[in-house]
Amino acid sequence: MQVRPNDLKDMVVLVVGCGTPGSIGSAIAQALADAGAALVLADLATSKLVAVGQKLVEQGHRVLTQAVDLVSENSVEELVSFAQKSFGRLDAVVNAAAATNLIGRDRGVTDMEAAVWDQMFAVNVRGAMFICKYAIPAMLTGSGGAIVNISAGKTLRGDVDTTANSASKAALNALTRSVATIYGERGIRCNAIAPGPILTELVNSVVPPAIAKIIRDCTLLGELGVPEDIANLAVFLVSKRSKMYSKGKIRLDLLAVKHAGPRSRVGDFSGPSARAAKFRTSWRRVTWECISASRKW
Numbered sequence: 043m044q045v046r047p048n049d050l051k052d053m054v055v056l057v058v059g060c061g062t063p064g065s066i067g068s069a070i071a072q073a074l075a076d077a078g079a080a081l082v083l084a085d086l087a088t089s090k091l092v093a094v095g096q097k098l099v100e101q102g103h104r105v106l107t108q109a110v111d112l113v114s115e116n117s118v119e120e121l122v123s124f125a126q127k128s129f130g131r132l133d134a135v136v137n138a139a140a141a142t143n144l145i146g147r148d149r150g151v152t153d154m155e156a157a158v159w160d161q162m163f164a165v166n167v168r169g170a171m172f173i174c175k176y177a178i179p180a181m182l183t184g185s186g187g188a189i190v191n192i193s194a195g196k197t198l199r200g201d202v203d204t205t206a207n208s209a210s211k212a213a214l215n216a217l218t219r220s221v222a223t224i225y226g227e228r229g230i231r232c233n234a235i236a237p238g239p240i241l242t243e244l245v246n247s248v249v250p251p252a253i254a255k256i257i258r259d260c261t262l263l264g265e266l267g268v269p270e271d272i273a274n275l276a277v278f279l280v281s282k283r284s285k286m287y288s289k290g291k292i293r294l295d296l297l298a299v300k301h302a303g304p305r306s307r308v309g310d311f312s313g314p315s316a317r318a319a320k321f322r323t324s325w326r327r328v329t330w331e332c333i334s335a336s337r338k339w
């Protein structure tokens with residue numbers, strides 16, 4: 043799928059959760075801008091968000107930035123209003139935000155802190171609902187629009203930790219389907235992208251090559267995705283090229299398919315085999331390395 047320079051000409055797109063350079067959200071912002079859209083970029087972390095926006099402005103793109111806290115309904119309402127007033131319309135929203143800062147505390151249910159569960163759902167589900175609540179009326183003042191939610195492949199295959207994140211992303215998939223069903227006849231399309239592990243700049247900087255190799259070996263194609271893989275699909279789902287596509291969840295997740303083996307379900311690496319145990323240990327280490335690195339940022 044190739045992004046073409048005029049695919050999103052004259053469109054105004056709000057991108058939420060793009061405040062980290064080298065992240066999935068920032069790659070989505072770059073790809074949308076390259077396809078010709080005017081953008082409003084939003085995130086909780088505004089210092090790095092400004093840098094992401096500035097880079098695009100220097101490339102000649104029309105980009106504004108705005109702080110938002112998805113936990114606050116007022117903050118989301120103000121963001122959508124800002125986007126609509128700034129460019130006079132709103133055509134699409136891509137929501138890549140998630141409470142990724144909690145992943146290190148997000149364990150199995152027997153170790154779950156209620157506060158972690160609640161905050162994960164407050165950002166990943168309630169926040170996504172607020173975005174839809176305010177963006178849909180804004181898009182309906184025009185001829186409709188598109189919403190793209192970034193979910194996660196682990197909702198289907200499970201994961202060795204991160205139960206709250208996984209459950210919240212499953213709820214996000216359900217929200218996506220409800221929005222597509224209820225508002226489809228008024229011209230709103232709503233889709234989700236469900237990535238497996240993606241080599242963001244942060245992941246790349248902290249995962250030792252030996253561990254990256256183990257994870258790569260657990261994928262169908264021997265490759266891990268990069269943020270641009272998600273970004274290209276997001277551009278397609280925002281563009282009119284996907285005008286017949288809604289209520290979908292596109293899984294960009296090749297993890298653990300290849301080595302699942304005949305005794306286990308596809309994507310199940312919870313079994314007793316040596317390979318499954320090695321994968322679990324490596325994946326936990328990857329998660330913890332990412333968490334400690336992100337704390338230093």
Ligand SMILES: NC(=O)c1ccc[n+]([C@@H]2O[C@H](COP(=O)([O-])OP(=O)(O)OC[C@H]3O[C@@H](n4cnc5c(N)ncnc54)[C@H](O)[C@@H]3O)[C@@H](O)[C@H]2O)c1
Pocket residue numbers: 058059060061062064065066067084085086087110111112113137138139140141142143165192193194195236237238239240241242
């Ligand atoms: N990187 C992966 O391997 C991977 C895999 C599957 C799904 N995902 C999903 O992709 C998306 C992007 O992930 P990423 O790896 O680039 O991580 P990231 O941490 O760079 O992106 C998440 C963003 O959400 C923002 N955010 C957190 N709480 C917020 C709040 N209350 N209000 C507004 N913004 C808030 C963060 O500041 C951050 O910029 C996330 O939804 C994540 O769950 C990532």
